[in-house]
Structures are given as structure tokens and as C-alpha cells.
Amino acid sequence: MSETIRLTTGQAVVRFLAAQFSERDGAEQRLIPGMWGIFGHGNVAGVGQALLQAAHTGEADLPYYLARNEQAMVHTSAAFAKMRDRLATFACTASTGPGSTNMITGAALATTNRLPVLLLPSDMFATRYPDPVLQQLEDTRGGDVTVNDAFRPVSKYFDRITRPEQLIPAALAAMRVLTDPAETGAVTLCLPQDVQAEAFDWPVEFFRHRVWHVPRPAPEPAAVARAAEVLRTAHRPLVVAGGGAVYSGAGNELAALADATGVPVADTHAGKGALPADHPCAVGGIGSTGTAAANALAADADVVLGIGTRYSDFTTASHTVFGNPEVTFVNLNVARLDAVKHSAVAVTADAREGLRALLAELDGWRVDDSYRDRAGQLAAEWRRVTEECYSRGHGPLPAQTEVIGAVSEAAGERGVVINAAGSMPGDLQMLWRARDPKAYNVEYAYSCMGYEVAAGVGTKMAAADREVFVLVGDGSYLMLSSELVTMISEGIKVVIVLVQNHGFASIGSLSEELGSQRFGTAYRYRSGESGLLDGEALPVDLAANAASLGATVLRAGSVAELRDALAEARANTTTTVVHVDADLFGPGPPGSGWWDVPVAEVSELTSTSKAYENYAANKQNQRHYL
Numbered sequence: 001m002s003e004t005i006r007l008t009t010g011q012a013v014v015r016f017l018a019a020q021f022s023e024r025d026g027a028e029q030r031l032i033p034g035m036w037g038i039f040g041h042g043n044v045a046g047v048g049q050a051l052l053q054a055a056h057t058g059e060a061d062l063p064y065y066l067a068r069n070e071q072a073m074v075h076t077s078a079a080f081a082k083m084r085d086r087l088a089t090f091a092c093t094a095s096t097g098p099g100s101t102n103m104i105t106g107a108a109l110a111t112t113n114r115l116p117v118l119l120l121p122s123d124m125f126a127t128r129y130p131d132p133v134l135q136q137l138e139d140t141r142g143g144d145v146t147v148n149d150a151f152r153p154v155s156k157y158f159d160r161i162t163r164p165e166q167l168i169p170a171a172l173a174a175m176r177v178l179t180d181p182a183e184t185g186a187v188t189l190c191l192p193q194d195v196q197a198e199a200f201d202w203p204v205e206f207f208r209h210r211v212w213h214v215p216r217p218a219p220e221p222a223a224v225a226r227a228a229e230v231l232r233t234a235h236r237p238l239v240v241a242g243g244g245a246v247y248s249g250a251g252n253e254l255a256a257l258a259d260a261t262g263v264p265v266a267d268t269h270a271g272k273g274a275l276p277a278d279h280p281c282a283v284g285g286i287g288s289t290g291t292a293a294a295n296a297l298a299a300d301a302d303v304v305l306g307i308g309t310r311y312s313d314f315t316t317a318s319h320t321v322f323g324n325p326e327v328t329f330v331n332l333n334v335a336r337l338d339a340v341k342h343s344a345v346a347v348t349a350d351a352r353e354g355l356r357a358l359l360a361e362l363d364g365w366r367v368d369d370s371y372r373d374r375a376g377q378l379a380a381e382w383r384r385v386t387e388e389c390y391s392r393g394h395g396p397l398p399a400q401t402e403v404i405g406a407v408s409e410a411a412g413e414r415g416v417v418i419n420a421a422g423s424m425p426g427d428l429q430m431l432w433r434a435r436d437p438k439a440y441n442v443e444y445a446y447s448c449m450g451y452e453v454a455a456g457v458g459t460k461m462a463a464a465d466r467e468v469f470v471l472v473g474d475g476s477y478l479m480l481s482s483e484l485v486t487m488i489s490e491g492i493k494v495v496i497v498l499v500q501n502h503g504f505a506s507i508g509s510l511s512e513e514l515g516s517q518r519f520g521t522a523y524r525y526r527s528g529e530s531g532l533l534d535g536e537a538l539p540v541d542l543a544a545n546a547a548s549l550g551a552t553v554l555r556a557g558s559v560a561e562l563r564d565a566l567a568e569a570r571a572n573t574t575t576t577v578v579h580v581d582a583d584l585f586g587p588g589p590p591g592s593g594w595w596d597v598p599v600a601e602v603s604e605l606t607s608t609s610k611a612y613e614n615y616a617a618n619k620q621n622q623r624h625y626l
């Protein structure tokens, strides 16, 4: 008989997680360096007791962090994982019922973005003795259904630990999925509250130091040969660099490919900075909110080399950005799901390994000088447009692009920018110059309002030596700004730039474009006359709100004031909110991409009928890549 140790399931979870490490390229780090949580019945005396005991006895090193909202703590963990190239993340414990289901949006965000997070929702009694307990949803269809089943479709691994010993295979499976670059996402282990407190004799080997080697799958030589053969025929190739290029740490290889071949490189949100913006081959963001440079090259490209991209609709401009009828795709991706998209010649492999193999196979191949020069000119022209957007002198309120210009200046060489939803992701995709692969943490897969402030916490924890700039719209701030308090209590310093435009600049302009006249997109009083939400401005003061939560707050009414405030915020040692007013109506950067959002086919409104004509015309350009 092997040696055993008697612990509760909660204590075993804590001890196990503290012993897990990830390794890639010889560098080992804690896979789960801590646990976020909010206690309630379900986890307070189970996992909660275990964390307390660990802190007291030192038997396991798993710091506990108290979040203010369960959704937010999952965002914090996802942002941390993103910053750590998916080699580390946090665990999140929540109480039964609402505490747990609050994490579902966070789980969906993590899985959509292919970011690892470990969720430990508490669950109903395994014995079912006292049912129905507070916060239990009774299901007439089956006794084993709980609200936590709603995690299943948003989790890459889901399990419910109804007996202590089930934790052993479940915990090992959870670590496998978290550290699998092709499979990773939210991993959910539901912990019934009685099981958390139940004792069991665990084999001590379960708690040994365990290293999860994060694989770099090598490409099949035949696939590399097929890919190189297609690329060698290309006259107007274009690289689309996605998140996979960043997470794999393929920056040097991507630069080597660009240097050796002169191929222009466009990027997605997740891929921004994989090739630094100042590289001669960088042409910026592609797609619906892409630069004119990247989109013009995409329109003609005969071969597209997608590296680590999922080809979301924003990347493909809803299947319209690649306009060449003969366009062929070559995809390098660790996930076969993405590698085969658009009927591509697929290389299923780690981005760095795949690029190395491709580089060798492409020896001697270069794009024509004329094509390289054209790409260079387009990129230079876009740099000029960017400068214009950064310094428009718009008034009386600043344009958001000027706010972004000032933040970009303040961010300097090492600043990290965070954003997720609203009109800013599009502006950033067009205008932000990411100087390195970790400079840009914009979550634009789930584009979840409320990510920003919470992500500031995780990003700063992952990269304490970098200044973190959270750009957040008033709508997003109103939805989820609670982690400001967490920043204060944990002494986590970030600069939050709160862009106040009293509503949805993004959906407002989209609504207008689609013939819906900005209906319901401004934060205003309901008007007695119209009966609509188009009355007077509201007496909302989000700067006062942030100050009330303990942040240092600076107000800026102009770009000049914003610059000064950002300099002061940088110099501060505690979280500082810079509140800046901006024009709800733009102007934004010049767009060149379409986004498919269906318009009413029949309507009583002229604005809608006009928009429908436009929609139907754009629809003509949409195609499958077969």
C-alpha cells in the first residue's frame, strides 16, 4: 500500500493545485499561482477552510485573492493567462448558485479566446439530503441537473466531483486540458458542498511536484512541403498573424520570415504585436476594422498565410476582405479546427515550429520588389492617417482617436493597453502601434463589456514591471468596474482611462449605419415628449464614482489636460482613473471593411429601407473560400 494522507476534498484541491507547474522551452513556472474567489455557502467551509489552513500551516502555497464579482475574477484570470502566453492561470472558487453561474460569461470569454482558466463552482449536496437548499434550482426532469450544467457548453472540460476520489482523475484531466495549446479554454470542476468538506485517504503521490510540459507540435514535413509549394507560386502573398503567433512566442520567426521574403504582415487583435508595428513589413490590422493598407493588400492577395488565426468575421470582414477570386489559403495553426478553415493547405503545428520549417523550405523565395514597395507605401500612408487621427484638433470635445493618441504616447515603449468592447477596439485595431507581442491585450473574440477593469488586475499581476493602461468606455465601466476596489486592496497599480461619452458610440454609429437611427444607444432621461430615451443628459459622474471606490481620480476635459493627467497617473503609485470626456459622434478613423449585421428586409422606415439596399449590395461581395 502506498502512503496516504487524510484530507478533505477541499484541502486536496488546494494542495494539488499548489504543486502544478508548466514548462516550455526549459522555463518552469507555477501553472496555478493562486486562487480567486468569493465565499458563500458552498465554498466557505470547504475550499475556504482549505485555503485558510494552507495559509496558516504553509502546507500548500496557494495565495487567496478576494474578487468583488465572480464574472470579473474569471476575466482577471483570462487576462493573466493571456499575458503569460497561456502557461499560467488562476483557479476561481465560487459559492453555490448565483456565485457560480456568475462565472459562466467569464468561462465563455476564456473558451472563445482559447485562454485557460480553472473554475471551481460549488455545487448542490451530493447526498441531496437537505434539498432544496438555498439557491438551488430544482429540475423536474432529473435529480442530477444543477445550474452548473450551464457551464458545459462553455467549458473545454467539465466534471462534477460527487465522491472525493473522483478528484484524482478529474484534476489530472483538468491540467491536461489547461496546458494543451489546441484544446485549452475554461475548465470546470464542480464541487458539491458536502464533498468539499468530506475526508478521504489520498495517495501522497497525487500531491507531488508535477510538471506539465506544454507541447510544441512539430509540423508534418509533407504538409510543410505542400504549404511552401503554394507560397512559392504567390505573387501577392499576405500573412495574417493571429493570437497563436503571440502565444507560441513566434515573433522572431515571423520577423525572420518577413525579412527573408518581404511578405507583408497584417494582424488580428489577438495577434497584434507579433510583428512589431515599426517593422518594415507590418501593415497593421486587417478586416472590418482593418487599416486601408492591410485591406487593400487583402483585396488582391493570391495566397494568404494565416498563422494562429481563427478567422473571425472581423478578420475576414465577414468573408469579404479577400477579394481575389483565385485566393488560396495556407494556414499554420496548432488547432486543426482553425488550420483547415477556408479550404486551406493546412499545417497543423505550433506556430514557431511551423514557421521554422516553412522558412527552411522557402529558402531563396522572395516577393517582387515592386510588391514589397507597394506594401511599404500603403503602410506609410496609413502611418500618416494615424498621425492625423491622433492629432485632429476636434472640438469642443476631443475625438476618441485623439484620446488613443495621447494614451499611446503615455504608454511609450513598454506600456500595455487593455480593452474589449465598444468603439475603442476598432479604433485600436486601426491605430494602436504595438511595439511587442505583449503590448496589446484587447479581448475581441467575446468582446465582453466589463472585461477591461478586471483584466487590468490580471495583466498587472502577470507583468508587474510594465505600466498597464485600461481603456474603458462609460458603458463598460457601468457594467463591471467593481475590481477597482480589488486593485486598491491588493495594491495593484494600473492607469484606467475612462472615456465618457454618455452612451454607446459603437452601437450608436452601427445603429445609424443600419438605419436604426441610434435608437436606445445614448444614456439619457426618458423624454416626456417623445416617450423615448432622448431627453436631457443624465447627472452621472463616473469620476466621483471611481473616487468613492478608493481610486485616485484625475479629470481631463481636453487632449492637453489628458496628456498632463496621464503623466501624473504614470507617476502615481496607486491605481489612478483618468476621466476624459469624448465626442459620442466620433470622428473615427477612416474605415475600409464591412461587417455583416443583418438589416430588416421590410420596413416602414426610410432609414431602414435605405440601409437594407446598402446591406444587400454589400452582401454581393460575400463568399465562401472553397
Ligand SMILES: Cc1ncc(C[n+]2csc(CCOP(=O)(O)OP(=O)(O)O)c2C)c(N)n1
Pocket (backbone or CB within 6 Å): 421, 422, 423, 424, 447, 448, 449, 450, 472, 473, 474, 475, 476, 477, 501, 503, 504, 505, 506, 507
Ligand atoms: C456584456 C456585453 N453586453 C452587450 C454588448 C454589446 N455592446 C457592444 S459595444 C456596446 C456599448 C459599449 O458602450 P461603451 O462602453 O460606453 O463604449 P462606446 O461604444 O461608447 O465606445 C454594447 C452594448 C457587449 N459587447 N457585451
Ligand SMILES: [Mg+2]
Pocket (backbone or CB within 6 Å): 422, 473, 474, 475, 499, 500, 501, 502, 503, 504, 505
Ligand atoms: Mg460610451
